[in-house]
Structure formats: structure tokens, C-alpha cells
Amino acid sequence: MFNYTIRRSLLAVPTLLLISLIIFLLLDLAPSDPTANLPLTIPPEVREKIRQSLGLGDPIYIRYILWCKQFFINEPLNILEHIFGWQIGGDRLRVLSWQTRSPVVDLIVQRLPQTLWVVGLSYVLGIVIAVPIGVISAYRQYSWFDQIGTFISMVGFSVPTFFTGVLLIVIFSVWLGWFPSIYDTTHQVTDWSSFLVQVKQMIMPVSVLALFNAAQISRYMRASMLDNLNQDYVRTARAKGVRERIVVLVHVLRNSLIPVTTVIALGVPQVFGGAIITEQVFKVNGLGQLLIIAIQGGDVPVVQTLTFIFALLIVLFNLIADVLYGVLDPRIRYD
Amino acid sequence: MPDEGTAVLDVKDLTTVFQTRQGNVHAVNAVSFELQPGELLGVVGESGSGKSVTMMSLIGLLPSPPAKVAAGHVRFANSDLLKVSDEQLRSVRGAEIGFIFQDPMTSLNPVFTVGFQLMEPLRGHMGLTKAQARARAAELLDLVGISDAKRRLSDFPHQFSGGMRQRVMIAIALACDPKVLIADEPTTALDVTIQAQILELVKELRHKLGMSIVWITHDLGVIAGIADRVMVMYGGQVVEQAPVRELFANPQHPYTKALLETIPSVRGARPEKLQVIEGQPPILYDFPRSCSFSDRCAHAFESCRSQNPPAFAVGADHTVSCHWNAEAGAPRNG
Numbered sequence: 001m002f003n004y005t006i007r008r009s010l011l012a013v014p015t016l017l018l019i020s021l022i023i024f025l026l027l028d029l030a031p032s033d034p035t036a037n038l039p040l041t042i043p044p045e046v047r048e049k050i051r052q053s054l055g056l057g058d059p060i061y062i063r064y065i066l067w068c069k070q071f072f073i074n075e076p077l078n079i080l081e082h083i084f085g086w087q088i089g090g091d092r093l094r095v096l097s098w099q100t101r102s103p104v105v106d107l108i109v110q111r112l113p114q115t116l117w118v119v120g121l122s123y124v125l126g127i128v129i130a131v132p133i134g135v136i137s138a139y140r141q142y143s144w145f146d147q148i149g150t151f152i153s154m155v156g157f158s159v160p161t162f163f164t165g166v167l168l169i170v171i172f173s174v175w176l177g178w179f180p181s182i183y184d185t186t187h188q189v190t191d192w193s194s195f196l197v198q199v200k201q202m203i204m205p206v207s208v209l210a211l212f213n214a215a216q217i218s219r220y221m222r223a224s225m226l227d228n229l230n231q232d233y234v235r236t237a238r239a240k241g242v243r244e245r246i247v248v249l250v251h252v253l254r255n256s257l258i259p260v261t262t263v264i265a266l267g268v269p270q271v272f273g274g275a276i277i278t279e280q281v282f283k284v285n286g287l288g289q290l291l292i293i294a295i296q297g298g299d300v301p302v303v304q305t306l307t308f309i310f311a312l313l314i315v316l317f318n319l320i321a322d323v324l325y326g327v328l329d330p331r332i333r334y335d
Numbered sequence: 336m337p338d339e340g341t342a343v344l345d346v347k348d349l350t351t352v353f354q355t356r357q358g359n360v361h362a363v364n365a366v367s368f369e370l371q372p373g374e375l376l377g378v379v380g381e382s383g384s385g386k387s388v389t390m391m392s393l394i395g396l397l398p399s400p401p402a403k404v405a406a407g408h409v410r411f412a413n414s415d416l417l418k419v420s421d422e423q424l425r426s427v428r429g430a431e432i433g434f435i436f437q438d439p440m441t442s443l444n445p446v447f448t449v450g451f452q453l454m455e456p457l458r459g460h461m462g463l464t465k466a467q468a469r470a471r472a473a474e475l476l477d478l479v480g481i482s483d484a485k486r487r488l489s490d491f492p493h494q495f496s497g498g499m500r501q502r503v504m505i506a507i508a509l510a511c512d513p514k515v516l517i518a519d520e521p522t523t524a525l526d527v528t529i530q531a532q533i534l535e536l537v538k539e540l541r542h543k544l545g546m547s548i549v550w551i552t553h554d555l556g557v558i559a560g561i562a563d564r565v566m567v568m569y570g571g572q573v574v575e576q577a578p579v580r581e582l583f584a585n586p587q588h589p590y591t592k593a594l595l596e597t598i599p600s601v602r603g604a605r606p607e608k609l610q611v612i613e614g615q616p617p618i619l620y621d622f623p624r625s626c627s628f629s630d631r632c633a634h635a636f637e638s639c640r641s642q643n644p645p646a647f648a649v650g651a652d653h654t655v656s657c658h659w660n661a662e663a664g665a666p667r668n669g
């Protein structure tokens with residue numbers, strides 16, 4: 001298992017390099033101009049100068065290698081210095097945003113907590129809701145509980161989050177006035193009442209995303225449970241006189257969780273991507289919003305870096321899913 | 336008939352119906368039989384004749400819905416297993432009645448060790464501590480002929496061959512010293528040599544442990560080798576019951592005769608082709624009002640199509656449900 005993990009990680013290196021190159025080439029092909037958002041009064045020569053100063057005059061391979069050096073060498077060194085207090089020395093160029101001129105990695109570090117709180121929490125919440133719903137729906141297949149569960153997950157699955165998000169805002173912010181419609185990221189939690197404010201502003205974005213995630217995962221959970229409930233080993237467990245609760249929650253659930261865990265692990269990077277829209281709706285200035293603004297502003301370094309990080313997450317969680325599969329299923333052996 | 340009251344298991348008029356979309360499937364129709372202490376009762380019949388459903392109905396192993404045990408009594412240890420609470424039934428299953436299934440490849444849970452699965456009934460029914468259960472589990476594996484038992488307890492099912500897994504299943508079924516062992520085609524999925532080993536094992540354990548066994552099989556050769564008494568099932572009914580020698584020497588029901596003729600003979604001239612029973616066993620959408628074998632029977636006459644034959648006693652401990660009197664070669668009167 002250890003060897004397998006190492007081998008897969010090493011294999012991921014060329015894959016990721018290729019992905020970064022493709023992203024770079026695609027962004028270069030895109031007809032975006034970092035100066036397009038500047039006032040029209042700026043004369044073309046000045047615009048050209050600005051472009052040159054951003055390094056756009058260099059040949060594409062130079063720019064790509066520069067980005068690689070900055071992202072793969074300089075930034076990790078910075079992080080190491082930061083964590084361990086080392087002084088590796090030297091002036092290192094960092095990946096800079098064209099819009100704000102601040103290092104992209106710093107921007108990401110600023111935005112990450114908001115995304116993790118809202119998106120991460122909603123994913124965890126989605127799982128916590130989905131697993132029991134899936135288990136009960138499967139065990140009581142076609143009962144009213146199962147029917148309602150199926151209906152809600154159909155709704156959660158097929159109605160896009162920008163619709164449910166706006167709907168919640170209209171109902172709970174505009175009509176009832178219970179929750180704020182905008183997520184205030186500058187809000188500091190210092191005491192009980194400010195904590196309540198934080199909870200209040202998180203409720204809507206978190207529930208929109210949690211509903212969406214739970215809808216998906218509960219379907220998988222239900223299908224997987226149904227598969228396993230009909231297996232012969234369940235009959236064996238019952239024939240042994242094992243308590244029904246243990247038959248379902250130990251024998252069946254343990255088997256059913258194998259594919260579901262894989263789905264959950266593979267879903268983590270998608271959650272970051274998929275949350276872009278919800279973050280926009282509730283004005284959560286997380287990573288999704290950072291990406292949208294960067295795309296609109298033609299801020300190639302930010303787009304390149306963020307997209308690449310999403311790709312990295314996908315590769316990483318694929319590996320995690322595979323390793324988890326091997327851990328959970330004794331029949332799988334990686335040598 | 337042996338005297339009432341001594342039987343370990345006494346089943347009367349057991350009737351099981353599956354409620355499906357196509358209608359009610361009457362899988363078991365008023366089945367009655369007894370199992371004496373230490374006896375091995377062979378159950379034979381074609382696929383779909385209701386052998387498994389009968390045995391699973393006894394101890395509530397059928398999924399409900401769609402299955403519904405509609406009528407009958409199952410007397411076991413002074414209680415009626417069809418009337419007792421779920422909790423009581425659970426304390427009988429795996430403790431006093433052990434069950435072995437047909438397919439050893441899928442009957443064990445793939446993600447738990449063999450030791451865990453073997454210790455589950457020991458801890459649940461006998462209240463053993465973990466250490467005691469482990470010691471007993473190793474003994475059991477040893478008993479069913481698995482060498483290096485202690486170490487193999489921490490292996491997973493996929494690390495065992497099919498025959499070994501069936502041995503593990505037998506160990507699980509025997510874990511709590513059951514009074515009755517129900518074996519549902521335990522050797523069908525195994526190759527012939529392994530099949531013979533398992534049979535030997537059961538024969539040996541049966542005398543060692545002195546339990547009663549219900550052995551379901553398609554294989555009349557197996558029955559001839561191990562059974563004391565045989566029950567032939569067709570269309571969810573018992574069509575003939577007799578001691579094993581009597582049944583082979585003097586079969587009364589046309590279906591039993593046909594079954595016996597399908598056994599290819601090793602000696603003598605080889606027939607042109609294998610004997611088969613023409614036609615298909617029925618799927619009954621109603622409780623049978625006529626003999627369910629009449630469509631495939633050479634002797635069938637009006638009564639067979641208008642009246643379901645009751646069990647007639649035709650000899651010592653030999654009953655047959657047929658309107659045709661095979662001895663006389665004429666319809667039975669009365």
C-alpha cells in the first residue's frame with residue numbers, strides 16, 4: 001500500500017506538469033487583455049507598456065517556465081520559511097496578481113478560510129445528513145420516508161444552487177428578514193452574540209450547498225445499501241441470529257460505505273469548483289469569487305494558479321479515493 | 336409414524352406466499368414433516384419446488400415483504416416458531432438451529448475476518464468473552480478440518496478456497512451446538528472431490544455432535560449415501576416421504592420414479608440419451624386445487640385435475656400424495 005501510494009504520487013508529477021502546461025496554453029489562447037478594464041482614455045502606447053511590464057512581451061515558453069519556477073519552487077520555499085522560521089535567503093520572485101500586484105498565494109490564503117468554512121462545512125453537513133437518509137431509505141425501500149427522501153433529493157439534485165440560493169434569500173432575507181442576504185467576511189467572532197451573527201449569516205449558504213451535496217450522496221448511499229441488503233452474507237448474518245440493527249449498521253453499512261467513500265473523496269475538489277456560484281449568490285468572498293473576478297479582469301496568473309490548484313486537488317483526491325478503497329476493502333491489494 | 340412429541344422439529348401445514356406484482360406466488364403449500372433426534376432428513380426436488388423457501392420460512396429468514404408465512408405450525412423445543420417474538424426467534428437462529436447455504440463464495444461477509452464472523456454467534460448467544468470466543472472459534476475451525484486454525488481466524492474470506500469457505504460456514508452453523516442443522520444444497524457449488532470431503536465431514540460431525548440434519552439437494556446419489564429418510568417436494572408440496580431404502584426400492588409417486596430414472600447408471604448399457612422429466616415445474620398463482628404434477632404425469636386422470644391428492648400411507652413410515660396407486664396400477668379408491 002505504501003509503495004503503491006509513492007508510485008502513484010510520482011506518476012502524478014508528470015500528469016500535473018502536463019495539466020499546468022495545457023492550462024497555460026489555453027489561457028494564452030484566450031483573447032483576454034489585462035488592460036481592457038483600464039479607462040479608455042489611456043493611450044495605446046501606454047497600454048502596450050503596461051503589457052510589456054507584465055511580461056507579456058516574452059515568448060510563451062519563457063513565461064511558462066517562469067511561472068513553473070515561481071509556483072513550484074519559490075512558493076513552496078516561502079511556505080517552508082514561513083512554517084519553520086528558516087531563512088533560505090535570496091530574493092525570490094512570486095506569482096503576482098496583475099490586478100492587485102499582490103502575491104497570488106497570499107490572496108488564496110486570505111480567501112481560503114471563508115471557502116473552507118462555508119463550503120467545507122456544507123460538505124461535511126451534507127455527508128452527515130446523507131448517510132442516515134440513504135441507510136433508512138434503502139432499509140425501508142418504497143416507504144413514505146423513502147418516497148419523500150427520493151423527492152427531496154431529486155429536487156436538491158436537479159434545481160441549481162443559484163436558484164435555491166436566491167429563493168432562500170427572497171424568503172428568509174426579504175420576506176421574513178431572519179438572515180442577512182450578504183455574507184460579511186470581515187465579521188469577527190469575539191463573543192456569544194457575534195458568534196450567533198456568524199451562525200446566522202452562514203445558515204443560508206451552508207444549507208443551500210449541504211442540500212445539494214446531501215441529495216447526491218444520499219442517492220449513492222441508498223443504491224449501495226440496496227445492493228448489499230440483497231447479498232447472501234446478509235442472510236447468513238440473520239441466520240446466525242445477529243441483531244437486526246447490527247446486521248444493517250455493521251454488516252451491510254460497512255460494505256456499502258466502500259463505494260460511497262470513494263464518491264465522497266472524489267467529490268471534494270468538485271465542491272470547491274461547484275461552490276463558485278453559491279459564493280457569488282451570497283457574496284462570500286472565497287476562492288470561487290476570487291476566480292470569477294480574476295477571469296473578468298483577465299488576471300492570468302490568478303486564473304492559472306487557481307485552476308491549477310483545482311487540478312491538483314482532483315489528482316490528489318483521486319489518489320486518496322484509491323488508497324481509501326484499498327484500506328476499506330480487504331479484497332483489494334495494491335502491490 | 337414415530338410417536339408424536341419426540342420429534343425435534345414438527346412442521347404442520349406450513350404455507351408461504353410471495354406477494355408479487357404478478358400476483359401471489361404460492362411457493363410452499365401445506366407442507367408437513369417431522370425431524371427425529373439424530374436423524375438426517377434428505378429433501379429432494381427440482382429447482383423451484385420450494386425446498387429453500389420451506390426451510391427459510393421455518394426460522395423467519397425470508398424477506399417480508401414479499402414473503403408471508405400464511406399458515407402452519409413449527410413446533411420446536413415446546414414453542415411454535417411462527418408465533419414467537421422476533422427476539423425469541425433470533426435467539427433460536429444460529430444457536431439451536433444452524434443454517435448452511437448453497438454458495439460459500441458469497442455467504443460470508445467479504446470485509447470481516449473469518450474469526451469475527453465465527454465469534455459473532457458465540458458472543459451473541461453464548462455470552463462468551465472475546466478471549467473465550469476466540470479460543471472456541473479456533474477449536475471450531477479445527478473441528479471442520481482447517482489447519483493452522485488460530486492464525487487463519489484473522490484471515491478474510493477471500494483468502495480461503497470455496498471448499499474451505501464452506502467449512503467455515505459449517506463451523507459457523509455448528510458454533511453454538513445446534514440441535515438442528517439445515518443444509519441448503521451445501522455442496523452444489525463445489526467440485527466433486529470437495530463435495531465428497533464435505534459429505535464425509537458432515538457424516539463424521541453428525542455422529543460426534545448428535546444433531547438432527549435437514550439436507551437439501553438435487554443429488555439423489557448424495558441422498559442415498561447419507562440420508563435416513565427422504566422427503567420429495569414438488570410444486571411447494573411434499574409428494575412423497577419414506578425411509579431412504581424404501582424410497583429407492585419402492586418409489587410410489589410418478590414424480591419420484593421419474594427423478595430416480597434421471598440418475599444415469601454407471602453399470603449396464605448406456606441409454607441413448609439422458610433421461611429427463613419433460614416439461615417445467617409450475618409457478619402456482621393460487622393454492623393448488625388439483626395435483627400440480629398432473630400436467631407432466633403419464634398416469635393423470637380426472638381426479639388428478641379436480642382434486643389435490645392428500646397424503647396416503649402406503650407402508651411403514653411411507654406416505655405419498657397421489658391418486659394413482661402404483662402397486663395396483665389403478666386409481667386409488669378412498
Ligand SMILES: Nc1ncnc2c1ncn2[C@@H]1O[C@H](COP(=O)(O)OP(=O)(O)OP(=O)(O)O)[C@@H](O)[C@H]1O
Nearest residue numbers: 353355360362381382383384385386387388389401
Ligand atoms: N422472492 C421471491 N419472490 C417471488 N417468488 C419467489 C421468491 N423466492 C422464491 N420464489 C418462488 O418460490 C418457489 C420455490 O423456490 P425455492 O427457492 O424454494 O426453490 P428450491 O426448491 O430451493 O429450488 P433450487 O433447487 O433452485 O434452490 C419458486 O418457484 C419461486 O418462484
Ligand SMILES: [Mg+2]
Nearest residue numbers: 386387388519
Ligand atoms: Mg434452493
